[in-house]
Structures are given as structure tokens and as C-alpha cells.
Amino acid sequence: MSDAAENPLGPDAPPAREHAGRAEQLDVADPLGALRDRFVLDDTVYLDGNSLGALPRAVPDRVADVIAREWGELRIRSWSESGWWTAPERIGDKIAPLIGAAPGRVVVGDSTSVNLFKAVVAGIRMAGKGCTEILVDATTFPTDGYIARSAARMTGLAVRPVEPARIGDEVTERTALALVNHVDYRTGRLNDLPGITAALHSAGALAVWDLCHSAGALPVGLDAHGVDLAVGCTYKYLNGGPGSPAYLYVRESLQERFDSPLPGWNSHAEPFGMDPDYAPADGIVRGRVGTPDILSLLALEAALVAWDGVTIEDVRAKSLALTDFFLDCVAAYAPQGRVRSVTPAEHQRRGSQVSLACADAGEVMAGLIRRGVVGDFRHPDVLRFGFTPLYTSFADAEQAAWVLGEVLRAQPEVEAGATGGRG
Numbered sequence: 001m002s003d004a005a006e007n008p009l010g011p012d013a014p015p016a017r018e019h020a021g022r023a024e025q026l027d028v029a030d031p032l033g034a035l036r037d038r039f040v041l042d043d044t045v046y047l048d049g050n051s052l053g054a055l056p057r058a059v060p061d062r063v064a065d066v067i068a069r070e071w072g073e074l075r076i077r078s079w080s081e082s083g084w085w086t087a088p089e090r091i092g093d094k095i096a097p098l099i100g101a102a103p104g105r106v107v108v109g110d111s112t113s114v115n116l117f118k119a120v121v122a123g124i125r126m127a128g129k130g131c132t133e134i135l136v137d138a139t140t141f142p143t144d145g146y147i148a149r150s151a152a153r154m155t156g157l158a159v160r161p162v163e164p165a166r167i168g169d170e171v172t173e174r175t176a177l178a179l180v181n182h183v184d185y186r187t188g189r190l191n192d193l194p195g196i197t198a199a200l201h202s203a204g205a206l207a208v209w210d211l212c213h214s215a216g217a218l219p220v221g222l223d224a225h226g227v228d229l230a231v232g233c234t235y236k237y238l239n240g241g242p243g244s245p246a247y248l249y250v251r252e253s254l255q256e257r258f259d260s261p262l263p264g265w266n267s268h269a270e271p272f273g274m275d276p277d278y279a280p281a282d283g284i285v286r287g288r289v290g291t292p293d294i295l296s297l298l299a300l301e302a303a304l305v306a307w308d309g310v311t312i313e314d315v316r317a318k319s320l321a322l323t324d325f326f327l328d329c330v331a332a333y334a335p336q337g338r339v340r341s342v343t344p345a346e347h348q349r350r351g352s353q354v355s356l357a358c359a360d361a362g363e364v365m366a367g368l369i370r371r372g373v374v375g376d377f378r379h380p381d382v383l384r385f386g387f388t389p390l391y392t393s394f395a396d397a398e399q400a401a402w403v404l405g406e407v408l409r410a411q412p413e414v415e416a417g418a419t420g421g422r423g
Ligand SMILES: *Cc1c(COP(=O)(O)O)cnc(C)c1O
Pocket: 111, 112, 113, 114, 141, 143, 144, 181, 185, 210, 212, 213, 233, 246
């Protein structure tokens, strides 16, 4: 691209807002456009649904009913009469189609971090003797790495960080499992789940995937690709609310061998038998631990109603169209050379976010938020923009890029290494 001198009004003049009409056309033609009404939103351009999904309209009334009637009136009877006890499996079955799992393979409860611990330790126990190491995505979200190192320390194994693309070359017959992020939280890179899973299996190792940044944004295909264990959160693209419980997936043929490191009474074959000896329940129930957090769990169940009649393939198509369009708008509106996309250009390697490297990213994001465009900043130099196809419009993408251009023109880049105030 040529530099800003091409602008007939001079290098500091704003460019023409050339993509606004296209945004309007794309929104009119968008088959998912009407779904935005299923959410509580305002004029803010909200591009942080990959960190905290927006509030689905169905949630407040449902939560009020759970509190006033199920808890307030039925009290203890709700464990059976309101279906509280079986909610972890029931809601797991509602998430399952979004991640390509058949019923009975997903259970909801606890945080992602806790489920990572269950998955990694249970995976090491399944892998058996002779294994000396686990591999961990070298670019992982930090909590996955912390948990993996603790799990390895407890089981006497070593941890080897490996770039996801190198796992096929690095896995050996001594590798118990690899823990990999499906979409990289920082760059938005989509890792090759089918290929990496197959490479691990051909070396006799298990594949454990973290779906936090892919579930609800793109097809995952857990059953189809033979994934062994997976975890994910529900407050990002699944819109379950702050701290909503996470989920654990265990491949059907491994469930019988799933030996939980947190065998609480909720995973017992007879939880009310009050047996001092532990005997695991059959099936995915053995992924449970203790009493579920019912209020958050039932808020999540109501949030999932926003997916009624939606296919994840349509969501993926819109997600790619949104991120392509946003990148076009940024190229047209941002001053030349001020930001650089670190998100892969190829569709098959891109999740549902765009990450732009920018030297003064923290200040730029603060400027964006002040002007009503909410993305986030990841240390040290990344501007993250998440695109949630159920409620993000093409007009949002265009507006965000336009405001980004304004902020970048108003905040000239500080030279690398410069110190002191900026006036
Ligand atoms: C968001 C996220 C988490 C969050 O873990 P919590 O236990 O829910 O706080 C973990 N891993 C990845 C890859 C994430 O993106």
C-alpha cells in the first residue's frame, strides 16, 4: 500500500470513509443479523465477547425465577423437582452440539483451570507407565501451563513446551499427552486440531484441547477428530456470564478409564449412599466433583437459548467475513505502518478475533474505549478485537476500524525507547 501522502487533503487528514456503505449491505444480507436482538446491547461497539460475552435477553428473568421460586419457594425440593442435580450433564448435552460431541460426553462445572487439572492428571493416569513427559503448547494461556506443570510435578513427569505446529515432530513414545489451545488467545491463530490430534495418536499419546477461544466461534468436531479430552470456558463465546462454569469432555471410549484426581461425592456411583469408599459413577458424571454452582449453571443454560436454530457453520462463515472486513477497514482507515495484524491471514488458521500489534497498544485501547469501542489490550503490545457472530454487526467492525484510525491519528506513536512525558 502507498503512504498517506496520497491523501489529497494532506498526510494528517482523515481518509474517506469508503467502507460504510459496504457495511450496510453486508448487514442487510446477513442471515444471522436478527440474532442481535437476543442480547442486551447498546450503542457501544462491543468487541470483547472473546473475554466476556454479552448478556443474553433470556437470562435475567430465568435467574430471577430460579432465585424466587426454585430456591425461595421450593428450596431443597428443587434438587430433584427443578432438575438441579442433573444440570451438569443436561447442560453439557446442550453445549455438546456446538463442539461436535454426542450426548453423554460433556459435563459442566468448576472453572476451566480446575477442569484442566482433572483432564491432565486423568490423561497421565490413562497413558500409563513408561511415559516420562507431557507436552504443553509453548504459547499457551498461562493458567494451562501452570496447571500442567503442577500436574506433572505430582505425577513425576517432565513438561516440555512445544510450538503447536511442531508437536507432530516432537512427540515420542514417552509422551503421555499434549495440552494445546485450539485458538491462541493472544494472536487469534487457529491451531490444526485434526492434524495435531492424529499426530499425537500415531505416537500413542493423548490429545487434550483447550477450547476457550474456539467453542461458540467455529466448528470443533471433537468426536469426528477423535479428541481424547477437552475443556473450555462458557463466559466467552457462549455468553454464560462472569465466572460461569466450565466444561469437561471425555471421549466415550475413555470414560471407563477416566480416573479423576478430584473424586468428589458428586462423581460417586451412589452419591447418597454415603459410602466411605469411593466408587466412580459410569459415564461423564465421573467428571463432576462437588455441589454445582446452581445459579451460574442455570444462567448459562438460559444463555444457551440464544443458540436456538443457529448452526456453528453459519457462525463460522460470518466470523470469517467479519474479520476479513475489519482487516480491510483497518487497512483503509489506519495511518500507514502504525498497526500490524498478528492474526493469520489464511482462513484455516484464523479464529474469531483480530489482533493488531501496536507499540503503544495500552494507550490506544484506552482511547478506543473512551470513544465507545471496547476491545482489550494484551501485554505488551497487542490490541485484541473479538468478533462474536451472534451479535457483532459489520457496521460495528467498520465503526471500530474508523475510530481506531481517529485514535491513532490523535495519538502519534511514541518512538521506541522514548522516555518522559508526551505533552
Ligand atoms: C479464558 C481462558 C482460560 C480461563 O480459565 P479460568 O479457569 O476460567 O479462569 C483458560 N485457558 C484459556 C486458553 C483461556 O482462554
